[in-house]
Amino acid sequence: MTDHDLYEDDEDDFCCGRAYGGSRVAVVSTARYHPALDGEAVDREHMWxxxxxxxxxxxxxGEASGAGGQRTGRDARVEDTPLGAAVQAARAAPAPETDLGGLWFSRVARTVSHELGHCHCLAHCSYYACVMQSTAGMAEDVRQPPYLCAVCLSKISKAMVPVSRDTEEQMVLDRYKALLRFCEGWLGVAMFAGYHAWLEKRILALQPGGPEIIEISD
Structure with missing residues (x-):
């Protein structure tokens, strides 16, 4: 961890993290995540x-297509999905300005998770919304989720446990429960409140007889 900017080379503007997966080494900078630097580039209302x-x-x-953002398809029911629960929980959390230290920490924690993913040989994700996605700047960075998508989660699970579907599912469940306990100490921070709600729904779905949840976020 460092509180200074990181640079790949003389042509680079900056990067917030760098990992050398084969060596299991990573470095993360906290500098650009400082809330005082947000300015107009970061939309705090629409962070993940x-x-x-x-x-x-x-x-x-709508802005990208010039269509004005009108509806172009049917709405999906989201009230009972993990992502729907996350959005509602984050909206109910205190405003980011009430705990800028927690806001700063939530950003750093997500990037640490991303770089640790590289240390486990995960590449940047191009499939769904995922903590392993690459970003091109701070405005995009804060929109990324803290969780692994189904593809990357399957990769990391198979790399860490014997080849057994039951064992893999138990590892995922245990992992989610541990993350849930951690988030319980940070419910005053919107990202952690949202992640806590997301994890609750995912844990429920993984229990025997739990509800089937179909949710694609890309």
Missing amino acids: PGSHCVEYVRRVL
């Missing part, structure tokens, strides 16, 4: 999970 709320997605798609 707010980056997945329907109003924001429609607005961004």
Whole structure:
């Protein structure tokens, strides 16, 4: 960990983390995550999970297409999904300005998770919303989720446990429960509140007889 900017080379503007997966070594900078540097580039209202709320997605798609953000398809029912629960929990959390230290920590924690993923030989994810996605700047960085998508989670699970579906599912469940306990100490921070709600729904779905959840976030 360092509180100074990182640079790949003389042509690089900056990077917030760098990992050397084969050597299991990573470095993360906290500098650019300082809330005092947000300015107009960071939309705090739509940091994850707010980056997945329907109003924001429609607005961004409308701006990109020139269509004004009008509805172009049917709405999916989201009230009982992990992502829907995350959005609602984050909205109910205190405003980011009430705990800037917690906001700063949540950003650093997500990048540490990303770089640790590289140390386990995960590449950047191009499949779904995932903590292993690459980002091109701070505005995009804060919109990324703290969790692994199904593809990357399957990769890391198979790398860490014997080849057994039952063992793999138990590892995922144990991992989610440990993350849930950690988030319980940070429910005043929107990202952790949202992640806590997301984890609760995922744990419920993984229990015997749990509800089937179909949720694709890309």
